[in-house]
Amino acid sequence: MDKNKCYHCGDICENTTLTIQDKMFCCNGCKTVYEILSESDLTCYYDLETSPGAAPKEIEGKYDFLSEEKIIEKLVEFDDGKTQIVTLYIPHIHCSSCIWILENLNKLNAAITHSQVNFGKKTVRVTYNLNAFNLKALVILLSTVGYEPYISLDDYKTGKENVNRSLIYKLGVAGFAFGNAMFLSFPEYFEVNEYWLEKYKHVFRWLMFIYSLPVVFYAAQDYFISAYKAIKTKVLNIDIPIALGVIVLFVRSTVEIVFDYGSGFFDSLTGLIFFLLLGRFFQQKTYSFLSFERDYKSYFPIAVTKIINNTEVPVQVYDIKKGDRLLIRNQELIPVDGILINGDAKIDYSFVTGESEAVTKQSGDKLFAGGKQTKGVIEMEAIKSVEQSYLTQLWSNDVFNKNKEEGFTNLTNAISKRFTVIVLSIAVLSTLFWLFVDSSKALNVFTAVLIIACPCAIALSAPFTFGNLLRIFGKKKFYLKNASVIEQLSHINTIIFDKTGTITSNKKSEAVYNGLPLSTEEEVLLKNTLRGSNHPLSRSLYNILQSNNIITLDSYEEYLGQGIQATHASKSIKIGSAKFVGYQSETEVLNTAVHISANNTYKGKFTFYNSYRKGLSKLFNKLKKNFDLAILSGDNEGEKDNLKKLLPSKTKLLFNQKPNDKLEYIKYHQDEGAKVLMVGDGLNDAGALAQSDVGIVISENINVFSPACDAILDATKFNQLYSFIKASKSAVKIIKWSFLLSFFYNVIGLYFAVTGQLAPVIAAILMPLSSISIVVFTTIATNILGKRLK
Template sequence: MEQTTCFHCGDDCNAAIILYDEKNFCCNGCKTVYEIFSENDLTCYYDLQASPGAIPKEIQGKYDFLSQDNIIEKLTEFNDGNTQIATLYIPHIHCSSCIWILENLNKLNPNISSSQVNFGKKNIRVTYNPEKTSLKDVVLLLSTIGYEPYISLDDFKTGQQNVNRSLIYKLGIAGFAFGNVMFLSFPEYFQVGEFWLEQYKHLFRWLMFVFSLPVVFYSGADYFISAYKGLRSKLLNIDVPIALGIAVLFLRSTAEIIFDLGSGFFDSLTGLVFFLLLGKFFQQKTYSFLSFERDYKSYFPIAVTIISSEGIETPIQVYDIKKGDRLLIRNEELIPVDGILINGKARIDYSFVTGESETVSKISGDKLFAGGKQTSGVIEMEAIKSVEQSYLTQLWSNDVFSKNKDDGFTTLTNKISKKFTIAVLSIAVIATTFWLFVDASKAMNVFTAVLIIACPCAIALSAPFTFGNLLRIFGKLKFYVKNASVIEQLASINTIIFDKTGTITSNKKSTATYDGLALNPSEEILLKNTLRGSNHPLSRTLYDILDEHNIISLNHFEEHLGKGIEATHNDNHIKIGSASFVGAGETSILNTQVHISTNNEYKGKYTFYNSYRKGLSKLFNKLKKQYDLVILSGDNEGEFENLKKLLPSKTKLIFNQKPDDKLDYIKYHQTEGAKILMIGDGLNDAGALAQSNVGIALSENVNVFSPACDAILDASKFNQLDKFISASKSAIKIIKWSFVLSFVYNIIGLYFAVTGQLAPVIAAILMPLSSISIVIFTTIATNLLGRKLE
């Protein structure tokens, strides 16, 4: 009797076939989901994958608890009244159709503004308007279409603790079957006479067949699924030769015992799958270790100012914040933890979290959420929790802010794997054809051994393990890189652009002298408090130099990027910045200057004597041998002569550059073929950092954070920049050497396989060992690289 499968979920309909729109469904749930998608023009879901959905479960009343405010607060990571964000764990995510429909939830519910899927972690980050829909509505919608979230009430987590142990189960079954098949094969190995031939030969062979069934159809199923999906998409992935090898071994072995031609290769078959899964388990464990290192040790070297009970302001690392600490958040600073606003006028930009650029006003007593950016002067807040260790990493890596930068080397790896797979299949067919004419008994052994021994897994593993380990090493050395592709880009740069103030200069050692009219006490207080709200390096330097004054709340504060700052308190108005900004006449410029005017009356100027970072000249002299060097500064030409003496002769010095000018400069030179590394302070340079091939934000003692940057470098490690770039280049060499090792191994293995000297079980043992050897080689090589860096 012909079985009918459900159009939505792919299960057998059995007797209960529901016909709708000329399509068969197994239940009303699947039919309902299809109707929902049809009504909302989302039937493209089925074009991406045949039968991609799951049967929706009965959910009536199941999620009533999600109406309780205390539970909603625990499950949402962001909630300001107008926007809520929740990350939900969806165990059923398994294919491209799942991703497509889950990222189009806004078409099913217009009050959902965005939904992003993390396929690797099987979770979805949903942003919605809580005034028009609710977390319960979102969860019910997901459940209705067959993607029910996993929510644990014990710890209010959304499924992170629900570990997928399927690989362990598959490995266990394959290992159990492999061991038993080996025991049952002993009479064959030792060629036992009458006992084997007369009584138990057929029983043992059929037992081996039975043991192989769960190995092929359960433990090895992922290889067949992956190969099928690849071929359907007209792609030759690395699982194609593996699936072919498993299929050939099973079919040939089954044919041998049915027609009593021999005992087959069930030992080789079960051993192959077991060792393949063992290699995958080892790979998964190593990835988990690298991920753990990344999440919990790669803290950003960003500081925030903490105010003591005596009113003393001290910068501390963000991960030292404790519940109850009083924090000072300046203009353009990131709020690192959830807290309560105590003092000041808050206008918070939550675009880093929500993707919406509209700022929201908050008053004293309101709750502020981590990830918001203060945009209107200085505020004080009390922390109500400590920094979640992986939260900033999650915020930084948010795909909303990622820029499509070339990923050439990863593509090269994929190309090599594809060509390698084609070559392996060709060699297997040619060698098998040859042996069919020479010695047909060896032909199938040769075909299987070639497919197994020459799998390009080792090639595919070398890049992620090398880059992954280097990410961990860089993090320990206070160089925090967003992802592996950044290391690759860093290795290919040919031009390095530096901002000046706060990047090649140190804020801590600079001095300044004042020339002009004396400020009265109220003007001095206003000056101090205006500077207190700004994160610009010159503002920070001047704030630290001036004597302490009373802290006041400003009526108005505004920062004009690349120009200056202005503020108002009662009837007094102050402007601090460039000569043109404050309304002063241009004067001959010898040094960096900050001008001041109060109530539209020019008062005077502070002249800065910059202190350059330790090892600056030595660093530039090392870099000049391989790179074009540029200083791109928003300041005037006051430091031109000093920099000319300090830096190599070929260094370009360009001044008076506004933020847009810097971006345009980078964009133009990229069209000329330049691969640009931009290093800035993350404040005025956000656009330039985003436009460059690699953008590095330098962090000293301020909490300025830019998702546009690709890496964050602790200011204390600035003079080691050349070593980090050199290490990135060495990482590429390590990958290329691992390619060579893999190639050599495959050539040797293929020789023995093609000549019929390699049994498939031996090939199955050698294959995962080759993958493990590549991982060990890359790990040792990158660790040695790390020691050189230290």
């Protein structure tokens, strides 16, 4: 290569200072690509052609259409003028090195802030700074490093409905070869000693060898790839014993026919892979069915307010249709893409982009799903339905899971780590034994042990148990973020509840006003200020007060844990705690109260008489037997006596707790070894929910979704919380029982395999049957568990 040319892309180097190992680079981008490839042992990439990093000639001008605004608008998921987010389908994603390169795109171009790969779907979701980068540049960059995305202009999609049929093809190849190998083996099985067999047996054997080649090198390749990667990363996975068994069978069978020692085990080999793939196909179909039943509807039972003929009606988010007019209150999440109609919009897109700076929007501007309104109430028109947006990605995003799952080892991993070591040890020891006793059986024993002890059943237990229970919980209006929440829920020993909006019902609360009469203007201002807030007391008071004219506020500010301040024309109002509105009382207030001041003049207070949720006392009496219980409330001690009567004697009651106090309380108990479940309303409890081991939000016709929560419980099912926790513990017991069944199966199977009484093909048939039996057991058991839930 010319010394003045870039080693990566071939362009002339103007700056000669960028060198690594005597290799010259024209820019930091090319230098970083080389470094990434070098760290991943992928420098052979440069052996394929000269200047592999140069933009291929076939893509020159190919993506000029990505400069058209109308097309870009159809392709990107998010665009606020500063940041764009797009998901691209990359057909060439195939290994961990691909993931490494694509998730380090920010090293190739500093304008790329984040990139995340979905290996299963072969997509990469990229966030970039629009001022320094664009979609066309991104696509060309990806093509330059060998990951050209698929973009369909027919339907303006960055991905295609790609159905992966490779498993079906492999299953077909293995099935065809297995059938023919068995057919060709029959004469020798039945010891037919006719002349034609003596004449053609070698032909039959070599035909079986030929049939086995596509099975071993195509149909079984996934097991070899998985085993190789595991060994390379010094991790023992469940595919290593399978890969070893296939290699042993193939090598031994090939040696037998080459040296005319016998017919080999090609029928067993092809049958083994066929039944393995059949078990995997069954698993894939069953699990995809469970996943389908837990679609986007399972994530968001929360309601959003829809305006119909000037009437505000709460509807579930997945009932939103294009053209619906929606009311978004302060701190509510925008559930679908839409157009701002009126109101003072200040949108926080930190859930989407990671940028905490709120964006101001004007009437007519586009609003994206996932943004949170932070300044009063706005009205918008939906331009998509919820399943077309990426709102559901936010809650299940791994970014919000990392802290809680650190140090948490699930049951399957804890057992499977040791399983492979034990199986390999048994296989080696039993083979050594038979080498001395009867060497003709040694390889049969080694292969049969590896096959019969395949821990597929163990690998299937947890996904099917938890997957089915997720579906059942969803039908019972208890919506979990992912399967690991069930296992974490089964380990909790401490439960902490918020009070207002959690153990109290917003719908049945009563309020009495004491103070100076409010003027008509003040009543209208009060009503409209409350209209913009999602705090449980605000919602209760808003529903209690008589209907007033709807007005657009000039300003609106909500102060977390304190109150609300708003202005309209020459009038101002403060609603919240006594301290917030500037009122100092000589006597201690015993009941929960909302104080009001207008134009800096104290007017009075609404005193609330809480209505507690149905079955609260019964629920706490069930929980007290197994859990430490506590109530953490931001309100004063006015309800302390009532709560003492309702709740068990050992329940801790703490009042006047700020959001940060709740978080610190949970953290303290976790440091003492407690596994904490936090149950809150999702508004003032985000920090506590995030800190807890499991955080549950109670949903009652409000849209205050927070990625901090792990589950959403419909308010009508609050009294069944104990049943859901109990079911989670039972699910772990079901998995342990299925492990026990698998263990007994393996012990019996290993006995026959080690003693040389089990042929590999029989082991291959029994193995998927055991997996299927585990799936059937876990499905039936979880369905019975579901029926016990009322």
